[in-house]
Amino acid sequence: MKKVVVMASGEGSNFSAIVDFGIIVDRVITDNPNANVIKRAEKVNVPVFVVENKKKERVWHERTILEIIPEDTDLIVMAGYMRILTAWFCNKWKDKMVNIHPSLLPAFGGGCHAIEDAWNHGCTVFGITVHWVIPEVDAGPIITQRAIHKFTDDTLESITGKIHRVEHYVYPETIKKLIS
Ligand code: GAR
Numbered sequence: 001m002k003k004v005v006v007m008a009s010g011e012g013s014n015f016s017a018i019v020d021f022g023i024i025v026d027r028v029i030t031d032n033p034n035a036n037v038i039k040r041a042e043k044v045n046v047p048v049f050v051v052e053n054k055k056k057e058r059v060w061h062e063r064t065i066l067e068i069i070p071e072d073t074d075l076i077v078m079a080g081y082m083r084i085l086t087a088w089f090c091n092k093w094k095d096k097m098v099n100i101h102p103s104l105l106p107a108f109g110g111g112c113h114a115i116e117d118a119w120n121h122g123c124t125v126f127g128i129t130v131h132w133v134i135p136e137v138d139a140g141p142i143i144t145q146r147a148i149h150k151f152t153d154d155t156l157e158s159i160t161g162k163i164h165r166v167e168h169y170v171y172p173e174t175i176k177k178l179i180s
Contacts, residue, residue: 003026078098146170
């Protein structure tokens with residue numbers, strides 16, 4: 001069985017979608033002790049490791065995370081992990097770490113408010129991107145993308161909901177393919 005580790009900082013809806021799709025998650029790592037992903041993981045008996053970066057020391061933080069990730073991990077899945085990783089960490093897991101971003105990269109990359117930014121920019125096409133993680137933020141080779149068209153009656157809230165719903169089937173399907 002392939003070993004999948006999820007890294008997440010917040011709600012954890014993508015984590016739940018991955019688990020519900022039948023993918024076995026070995027463990028979850030979060031940098032946020034208040035993240036809802038912790039409750040979600042506990043509910044389905046997936047071990048959670050909280051590594052806060054209180055000392056604001058990236059090297060210490062990433063070394064600690066590295067100790068938690070089993071050496072034989074097949075895929076690290078970033079699912080709303082809101083921290084920029086160093087080149088050292090990215091290169092250690094090169095070709096074994098994927099991320100999902102709620103925009104059609106390279107548009108609206110590099111931030112935490114991609115949907116809002118696209119909305120404020122007047123976009124009529126939104127989307128999601130699953131990509132390999134490289135040291136340059138949101139710039140790794142694209143694995144898959146989906147476009148989501150804005151209808152005239154859409155609001156920022158409704159388009160956000162649509163984007164999340166698309167994420168919730170595209171990410172698990174993509175992960176399944178990658179580990180098969
Ligand atoms: C998702 O929409 C994901 O695309 C986004 O965070 C959300 C996490 O939701 N990621 C980024 O913006 C990465 N820059 P979740 O915690 O409910 O899975």
